[in-house]
Amino acid sequence: MTSIDVKELTKEFSGTRAVDRLTCSIEPGRVTGFLGPNGAGKSTTMRLVLGLDRPTSGTATVGGHPYATLREPLRTVGTLLDAQAAHGSRTARDHLRFLTVSNRLPARRVDEVLQNTGLTAVAHRRIRTFSLGMRQRLGIAAALLGDPPVLMLDEPTNGLDPEGIIWIRHLLRRLAREGRTVLVSSHLMNETAAFADHLVILGKGRLLADIPKQDFIEQHSHPRVRVRTSDPSRLRAALLAQGHTVTEEAGGRWVVDGATAEQIGAAAARESIPVLELTDERASLEQAYLALTAAEAEFAATATAFPTAPQEA
Numbered sequence: 153m154t155s156i157d158v159k160e161l162t163k164e165f166s167g168t169r170a171v172d173r174l175t176c177s178i179e180p181g182r183v184t185g186f187l188g189p190n191g192a193g194k195s196t197t198m199r200l201v202l203g204l205d206r207p208t209s210g211t212a213t214v215g216g217h218p219y220a221t222l223r224e225p226l227r228t229v230g231t232l233l234d235a236q237a238a239h240g241s242r243t244a245r246d247h248l249r250f251l252t253v254s255n256r257l258p259a260r261r262v263d264e265v266l267q268n269t270g271l272t273a274v275a276h277r278r279i280r281t282f283s284l285g286m287r288q289r290l291g292i293a294a295a296l297l298g299d300p301p302v303l304m305l306d307e308p309t310n311g312l313d314p315e316g317i318i319w320i321r322h323l324l325r326r327l328a329r330e331g332r333t334v335l336v337s338s339h340l341m342n343e344t345a346a347f348a349d350h351l352v353i354l355g356k357g358r359l360l361a362d363i364p365k366q367d368f369i370e371q372h373s374h375p376r377v378r379v380r381t382s383d384p385s386r387l388r389a390a391l392l393a394q395g396h397t398v399t400e401e402a403g404g405r406w407v408v409d410g411a412t413a414e415q416i417g418a419a420a421a422r423e424s425i426p427v428l429e430l431t432d433e434r435a436s437l438e439q440a441y442l443a444l445t446a447a448e449a450e451f452a453a454t455a456t457a458f459p460t461a462p463q464e465a
């Protein structure tokens with residue numbers, strides 16, 4: 153099995169420490185969401201793993217070897233770093249053919265990956281006519297060409313339409329189920345929560361969390377219950393008497409902080425108070441992520457990029 157191992161990895165660019173003594177392992181068989189606000193060091197870390205930049209100190213290996221020493225890198229690591237990188241005057245098929253020839257991969261892979269990424273019908277079109285979403289798909293097709301055990305994708309949902317986003321979620325999950333190591337960077341928590349099993353979170357180049365997604369949700373989100381009743385004054389009195397903190401919302405709804413639907417349902421039943429609606433809610437994963445990265449965000453403006461509306465984690 154092929155993991156990505158980063159040890160005490162540091163990269164400085166004239167005064168900026170983009171990656172700061174980062175140590176983590178990206179394991180096979182799961183999708184790891186690589187998260188952090190803009191400028192946190194995600195792309196730099198990926199570039200260091202791929203040997204595109206030299207670390208100031210520390211090491212990065214794939215399956216125990218530095219990327220630069222891999223004999224057939226495309227058969228080991230598939231990457232999507234910059235979807236604009238493909239040559240615009242080539243057709244999609246020619247671009248992929250060129251990659252198979254230069255990397256000594258079987259020619260049949262071209263049609264397989266075109267099929268896999270939904271590009272068969274546009275394979276003869278020049279890349280310059282492609283939308284950003286189609287370029288992303290082509291970048292993913294190229295990453296899959298060598299059928300590699302490791303995939304590293306930088307913001308792969310960039311430019312994809314809702315159908316494309318759902319497609320990529322399924323693809324990532326399938327690749328992980330096949331036992332591959334899948335590392336996907338994003339600065340969008342909602343999106344990452346939809347496909348990741350595990351999270352590695354960076355802030356200012358440093359590791360803030362390396363944790364299963366479910367544990368992160370449980371540790372960082374706060375339970376609360378939304379309840380609606382036809383007898384609000386009695387419900388409020390009953391909940392206050394039991395020490396709950398309640399807040400009234402529009403539409404006759406009440407929010408009870410730090411409680412579960414089971415507790416509130418039981419409390420209402422004991423007092424024979426009719427309940428019309430009862431929902432468990434958790435503060436969103438996104439809010440937990442914001443709290444974690446807020447102090448570390450390089451740009452204050454980043455906060456505006458993360459809407460804080462409640463969502464399903």
Ligand SMILES: Nc1ncnc2c1ncn2[C@@H]1O[C@H](COP(=O)(O)OP(=O)(O)OP(=O)(O)O)[C@@H](O)[C@H]1O
Pocket residue numbers: 165166168169170188189190191192193194195196197338339
């Ligand atoms: N070639 C470079 N020269 C100088 N500084 C750089 C270079 N590449 C990255 N940096 C700096 O390193 C820091 C980390 O950047 P990086 O692109 O790795 O972050 P990121 O987490 O990928 O951000 P984003 O989500 O915006 O892509 C930033 O402060 C960035 O300005």
